[in-house]
Amino acid sequence: MTGKDGLNLLIEFSGGAELLFNKIKKHNVSLPKSEIPWTIEKLLVWIKDNLLAEKPEMFIQDDSVRPGILVLVNDSDWELLGQLEYELQNNDNVMFISTLHGG
Amino acid sequence: MQANRNLTNKDIARYSRQIIVPNVGVGGQCKLKQSSVLIVGAGGLGCPASLYLVGAGIGRIGIVDYDIVEENNLHRQLLHSEKSVGEKKVKSAADALKRLNEDLQVDEYYFSLDSSNALDVVRKYDVVIDASDNVATRYLLNDACVLSGKPLVSGSALQMEGQLTVYNHNGGPCYRCLYPKPPPPETVSNCSDAGVLGAVPGVIGVLQALEAIKVLLGQSGTLDSRLLLFDASESVFRNVKLRKKNANCSVCGENPTITQLIDYVQFCGSSPNDKDKGITLLDDKDRISAIELAKKIESDEKLLLIDVRMENEFEICALPQSVNIPITKMEKPCHVDEIKEEIKSKTENHNIPVFTICRRGNDSQKAVKLLQTICKDLGVEIKDIKGGLHDWTRTVDSNFPIY
Numbered sequence: 001m002t003g004k005d006g007l008n009l010l011i012e013f014s015g016g017a018e019l020l021f022n023k024i025k026k027h028n029v030s031l032p033k034s035e036i037p038w039t040i041e042k043l044l045v046w047i048k049d050n051l052l053a054e055k056p057e058m059f060i061q062d063d064s065v066r067p068g069i070l071v072l073v074n075d076s077d078w079e080l081l082g083q084l085e086y087e088l089q090n091n092d093n094v095m096f097i098s099t100l101h102g103g
Numbered sequence: 104m105q106a107n108r109n110l111t112n113k114d115i116a117r118y119s120r121q122i123i124v125p126n127v128g129v130g131g132q133c134k135l136k137q138s139s140v141l142i143v144g145a146g147g148l149g150c151p152a153s154l155y156l157v158g159a160g161i162g163r164i165g166i167v168d169y170d171i172v173e174e175n176n177l178h179r180q181l182l183h184s185e186k187s188v189g190e191k192k193v194k195s196a197a198d199a200l201k202r203l204n205e206d207l208q209v210d211e212y213y214f215s216l217d218s219s220n221a222l223d224v225v226r227k228y229d230v231v232i233d234a235s236d237n238v239a240t241r242y243l244l245n246d247a248c249v250l251s252g253k254p255l256v257s258g259s260a261l262q263m264e265g266q267l268t269v270y271n272h273n274g275g276p277c278y279r280c281l282y283p284k285p286p287p288p289e290t291v292s293n294c295s296d297a298g299v300l301g302a303v304p305g306v307i308g309v310l311q312a313l314e315a316i317k318v319l320l321g322q323s324g325t326l327d328s329r330l331l332l333f334d335a336s337e338s339v340f341r342n343v344k345l346r347k348k349n350a351n352c353s354v355c356g357e358n359p360t361i362t363q364l365i366d367y368v369q370f371c372g373s374s375p376n377d378k379d380k381g382i383t384l385l386d387d388k389d390r391i392s393a394i395e396l397a398k399k400i401e402s403d404e405k406l407l408l409i410d411v412r413m414e415n416e417f418e419i420c421a422l423p424q425s426v427n428i429p430i431t432k433m434e435k436p437c438h439v440d441e442i443k444e445e446i447k448s449k450t451e452n453h454n455i456p457v458f459t460i461c462r463r464g465n466d467s468q469k470a471v472k473l474l475q476t477i478c479k480d481l482g483v484e485i486k487d488i489k490g491g492l493h494d495w496t497r498t499v500d501s502n503f504p505i506y
């Protein structure tokens with residue numbers, strides 16, 4: 001399957017980011033077919049419209065994730081993969097981690 | 104015998120089980136004895152971290168903490184005992200550590216780490232452990248470690264989750280490489296508000312000690328350029344790969360703009376002790392004191408008292424007259440109609456006043472603002488209880504539990 005046929009993804013939230021998603025940490029999602037490839041940038045918009053339950057500003061700021069959230073794709077820092085431009089593959093695991101500060 | 108020239112017979116007997124581990128050996132044990140580690144925070148992470156460092160025979164450790172031991176620390180900060188409630192945490196921790204190992208030196212720093220003192224303290228140690236509980240201190244320690252070339256073993260924990268990384272080591276990133284901008288203050292939770300299961304920072308703190316020991320021994324396999332995520336609710340550890348040091352990083356990059364410590368409270372928009380700080384959203388005319396509320400209740404005045412804390416907090420203790428509508432529910436547009444209906448039915452069509460209450464009097468103010476919007480066309484009077492349940496205990500009923 002390629003972006004053109006739609007994509008299946010496992011999207012995860014942790015470190016408290018799940019609170020914005022009805023406290024659900026794991027979401028298996030199917031992205032619809034698209035002529036333009038699915039990038040993380042496009043995924044963020046889709047998440048905002050389809051998964052986010054409340055307070056969008058606590059998740060997205062300036063068309064990216066808000067400061068303090070780290071994005072991982074298949075257990076790798078998104079910085080290593082091109083950040084917002086990374087083209088998602090079928091069965092990718094995308095994880096959004098809110099940094100913890102407590103001790 | 105060159106290798107063990109620094110180890111006494113007592114050391115050999117005491118650390119023998121560790122010395123015979125090939126990764127340590129006599130050379131490694133000598134190194135540990137000559138090493139020093141700074142632990143910032145003698146709390147849920149700092150207690151287990153320092154305990155295992157002292158157990159392992161680190162020659163000198165320093166502990167920085169400006170807090171006093173409180174009863175609500177005891178479930179996770181296990182160097183402190185019931186007898187040390189009210190004592191300085193650094194003193195209580197140092198005493199406990201010296202009981203464990205009297206040969207080692209423990210330096211106590213009873214002050215709040217800031218730009219004026221951090222570099223002087225950090226420079227005296229080989230490795231720094233970030234066991235702090237707030238964003239401003241995390242940036243401060245990061246910059247101090249980069250500027251003085253020290254590896255930083257950073258841990259954090261909240262509720263059922265923990266995170267662990269080694270910054271500024273082996274070409275790995277620093278905290279700023281990962282997080283150039285601080286998180287908005289309203290997105291940050293602390294243990295005092297969100298809670299933490301004691302064993303979770305216990306696990307992370309012990310791992311921090313382990314990473315510090317590996318760094319001191321010069322071993323590979325440390326958590327630089329990696330992040331260890333611990334989800335206690337699923338019993339899962341995840342080890343994820345992080346970026347390398349960022350050449351454009353403002354502190355550890357090639358052309359740093361931060362060459363000395365800055366004002367971290369200003370940078371983060373929050374200070375190390377924000378957890379105790381009250382906010383003021385409402386005018387005094389929209390607030391009443393706990394004593395005034397007590398008088399109203401006593402004289403059987405009709406009122407609706409809404410407790411806006413989470414359900415599990417309401418379960419801990421609540422005033423008998425109160426009903427629970429968590430603020431998180433008020434914030435969700437989908438509950439607006441339901442809440443409006445409930446208020447209508449409990450205020451006899453808005454003819455009796457509404458009061459909101461929470462733990463300390465912050466969320467109750469936010470709730471008044473939210474309810475004023477939700478019920479704006481109903482003309483109902485809404486005020487909050489200043490100082491919340493803490494003030495109720497302090498000024499009305501000392502038998503009411505405090506948490």
Ligand SMILES: [Zn+2]
Pocket residue numbers: 276277278279280281348349352353354355356
């Ligand atoms: Zn950096």
